[in-house]
Amino acid sequence: MAAIPYTEARDPAGIRIWKSCSRVVANLRISEKISGIVGLLVLVTTLLMVMSIQTVRLQTEYRRALASSATTAINIGRVNALIYAIVMESRGVYMSTEPGKVKRYADELLRRNRELAGVIAEWEKTADFSDEAQFPAFQQRILQFIDFRSELARRATEISPAAGRAWGDNDANRSLRTALNDDIEAFAMQLDGRALLVAELADRSKMASWYLALLGLCGLLLTALNVVVVRRSVIAPLADIAQATDSIAAGNTDIAIPHVMQSDEIGHLARAVRNFRDATDRNRKLEQRETEVSRQRDSALGQRDRLNDKYLETKWQLGAALNNMAQGLVMIDARGKVLMTNGRYRTMYQLPPHFIGPDTTLRDLLEYRAENGLFVGDIDKFVAAILERVAQGKPFVTEIALPDGRLIRISEQPMDGGGWVSTHEDFTEQRRAGRILERTERFLVTVLENVPVAIVAKDARTLRYTFVNKAAEKFLGLPRVQIIGKSVRDLFPAETADRIERQDSELLAGNQDSEVVIRTFTTPNNGMRKAVVRRIRIADQAGESHMLLNMIEDMTDQANIADVAA
Template structure:
């Protein structure tokens, strides 16, 4: 199948290519759909190229504008920084040449203002920094910060000490070295932004070529759209108009009218042949009118059959309703939107539903009634949402709920074919009460058996392995129940003692019960020779899983020794 599918697709392409060749030679072998789809496909391809070129043109234009704007902004910033540095240097010289503190204060204020403008200008230039000049700009920004700090210190010395102290601080090699490095950085940044402006110009040239390509693709798309209009008009619209006129003549009773375009091999030809079949059908109308009486009788028979079917449907519906209502459990069916499809009487009885809630009601209405009657105290919206989620997952589930009146309801939910949900609900209050009573009784009996003075041992009658020992039996045997349970007498006692125990088991199996005590002397591997009195009871019978031997043991060793 993996090879046949590509081969069939390749053959289809070959056949379509041959059709196009014959069409180019003047033979109209293409269907209307093939013509329209071919033109539409070509138009889609051209439109795709047009879209790609448009996106590329927009991208180039956006990049050009960004590069042009950033390079221009950066160039302006470099020029402004250069001018501010020169102005700061001039203000510094004014401080050097001041004769008194008042003159120094005037130049100092101007210098500090220029410092602030220089810091703001450098900060605004950070928006224009690209990856290729980030490191250079970082170094340049540090040098500007040093330059500003140096000039602020110069102002402080000029105001607080003297202009001579300011001149001594500013007129040194460190200051000149910093100025030289700043000049080098500015020249480098100018070269970078000049290169970026050239790249923006190159992008502008590329964008002009993209615009030319868009214009050519637009002309091709316009040509294909026009070709599609011509093909539709010549091959479809005109032919359909002629066939429509022929159809109108046939509808007026002219059944001998000729239908055009019968020899075409495309969809128009098939439509023309269909109209011809319609004309032939109209010609047979008169024959059908003669059979009207027979048709009426057939219609009456069909209506009678429909009535019979309706009666059967109603009977089946009544039987289904009777079967649902005869169930001992409550039943409710929901559709995919949690609307009630059906419910039986037992479901109504469980939740005391009124007769106003029928099939067609919603689960939310039922829950609202349960809230009013005190049988539900949860969030109705969340409960309905949870039910809808279970319906959507279509996973069967079973759980129990406790009503506010003390009843326990067991709920089984299953998905229905075709969507929806069916829920079978059963009142298990009495069953759970009996289980609790049985559980308490089991705990009561276990407590008594565990604390009686007699040793009680139970073993499986089928394999003679111990299945239970109480505390008293553990003490008498001298082993823990973990060492005893699951083992036979031969695995715990000597061969002589094990043989005696097995012989007593066989006697019990033959006698059914052994209520009279039997006194035996047994070698206990943990406590030595012991004198025991044992009574045995057989529970169940052969072939039953509950077939067990229960032995009640009393250790009389101490009493025998005391009597001796």
């Protein structure tokens, strides 16, 4: 079985031509579409004008042919032609949307009105009708028709074409036209018998009317087509784009812009609006970012101001603390550059107020002190030793004697990250007072050691012995190394220890500072002894007891002598 070859179904030639034309029209720009329609409309209008001129020419030939005997018939034809011309000019006013064209059609209409009025005036002079009342009525209707069309032209030019259209499209106009047609038909019936030329002119006028009607219909269709094109290609897209623009202006940038794919002016405008949307969105994001950056900047500035205030306050407090220190302070970095000194240091070494500058070094300080007799020694070795200790990060304490006799204790401490802090304390008076106190203590110890009365001291809180002299060693029969740090329970029998502790506690708890008692008790290593004990509570300025002093006078030998004598 032979295969049937496949043939693609093809549209008829007319449909293909229509589709091809549709594609061509769709690709045209709006200005090209409107220009084409307007061109066709101008062509139709031109044909209308040509047909009107042809009608006038026919009327002129008719008038020449009939001469004076056919004036009435000619006037009927002229009136009929002018009425049609006025109607056509009125339609031109109706169909035009541009003010210039409306003005041109309105001027032509007024001119036709004047011509019609002139014809009626001439006709009035030569009117010859069997019915004498017929022409005045016809003339009155013509004048009404002229006034009506003049008002139409005025409204169309001074108000709007729509106002003229509304004025012309009413029942009074149609009634008037009907009456005029009736009059003309009546005139025609009266003139049928006058000449064959009237019938021929009527046929030609009828044909011209059809041409004019056809051309008028074409003009109306072109006007309607122009309205449709403008509405679909301009007004509707512009409304969509305007709505999108309003949304963008309201801050909504997340919308799609319609008609951006069109290749005509609307597409160009839509793409411009899309670019505007994108720019607006970028500006909005930039404004948001700027607002956030501004807020963060204000916050950072506020925090910086607070930190700066805190820094200044801390710096002031630190400066006040450093300048009110009893010790002098100097701070240097790892290279020996002076970072800071306090007032006590400058006073201690008699440094001028403005001597310390940004570039002052430790060597500069030592050289100035050496020049003023406040440093003795090798400056290079001294600086090298300090920098070595700074590098090693080891604390260091030393004492130096100044040439003026002052004693300075220097405490060096390394800083984190490199550097060195040194405090200088003038302890000349403390050393002098310490020496005096040391001599006084030696003197008192010598006195206490050599008095015949046994003296012991106890801590007020622990009641342990803290001091005994030689007489106390003899009285107790023990060396002091076996007494110091011990309590009465470590040295005396339990009964004696209980009595001594009770008496000590009563003295410490009472208001008396001292008391004298006579005791007989067994010593740790010296037998039974009888003694007069003077007990003294030693307190600080607040009245708190911190030591209990016992002075024991041994009365045993005197009591034995008295017993022997007795």
